[in-house]
Amino acid sequence: DAKTTQPNSMESNEEEPVHLPCNHSTISGTDYIHWYRQLPSQGPEYVIHGLTSNVNNRMASLAIAEDRKSSTLILHRATLRDAAVYYCILRDSVGKLIFGQGTELSVKP
Amino acid sequence: EAGVAQSPRYKIIEKRQSVAFWCNPISGHATLYWYQQILGQGPKLLIQFQNNGVVDDSQLPKDRFSAERLKGVDSTLKIQPAKLEDSAVYLCASSKLFSSNSPLHFGNGTRLTVT
Numbered sequence: 490d491a492k493t494t495q496p497n498s499m500e501s502n503e504e505e506p507v508h509l510p511c512n513h514s515t516i517s518g519t520d521y522i523h524w525y526r527q528l529p530s531q532g533p534e535y536v537i538h539g540l541t542s543n544v545n546n547r548m549a550s551l552a553i554a555e556d557r558k559s560s561t562l563i564l565h566r567a568t569l570r571d572a573a574v575y576y577c578i579l580r581d582s583v584g585k586l587i588f589g590q591g592t593e594l595s596v597k598p
Numbered sequence: 599e600a601g602v603a604q605s606p607r608y609k610i611i612e613k614r615q616s617v618a619f620w621c622n623p624i625s626g627h628a629t630l631y632w633y634q635q636i637l638g639q640g641p642k643l644l645i646q647f648q649n650n651g652v653v654d655d656s657q658l659p660k661d662r663f664s665a666e667r668l669k670g671v672d673s674t675l676k677i678q679p680a681k682l683e684d685s686a687v688y689l690c691a692s693s694k695l696f697s698s699n700s701p702l703h704f705g706n707g708t709r710l711t712v713t
Binding site for chain 1: 693699702703704
């Protein structure tokens with residue numbers, strides 16, 4: 490299973506942009522990059538995913554490096570409700586989703 | 599659309615007892631997953647179903663854990679007998695397609711405490 494590396498924790502100020510990095514140097518050509526977040530006492534929530542091109546949705550943007558060995562999840566204006574653990578995961582061709590430790594994001598008012 | 603439903607929400611049992619968890623995935627989702635999340639860790643995949651067939655159960659402790667997905671819809675996960683180290687949140691997830699391009703949708707889990 491291809492692995493990802495994320496910082497253990499990050500801090501942000503409310504209403505400022507947040508850039509959450511992820512390294513995945515062993516990614517294969519068919520692996521999609523998925524991001525999920527988990528709020529306390531809830532199951533993980535899908536945020537965004539992509540293959541090669543940058544992706545945008547109502548929750549966030551995903552910037553993927555040209556060589557696909559890294560990606561960045563961008564929250565354009567952090568709110569207190571964005572405080573969560575963010576997981577960057579490679580989903581392989583048989584659909585497995587293997588979680589790492591994730592990045593714990595705290596948002597200061 | 600309705601989300602992934604799991605029950606019970608909480609369960610407390612003594613070690614060596616048995617317990618079962620139930621999951622109802624999103625309608626039409628072919629792929630179903632069970633994960634175990636120990637406090638402070640990321641979720642660990644236990645078993646993956648495609649319709650009612652098992653795709654991957656390599657991380658399922660088969661001496662005590664079992665899972666089934668009858669008729670390719672609902673699923674149950676059972677532990678018998680439970681050990682103290684089984685205390686965790688058990689998460690069910692479903693995905694529309696058996697594909698790396700299809701997101702997973704998670705339930706809120708069952709929190710199991712083994713005393």
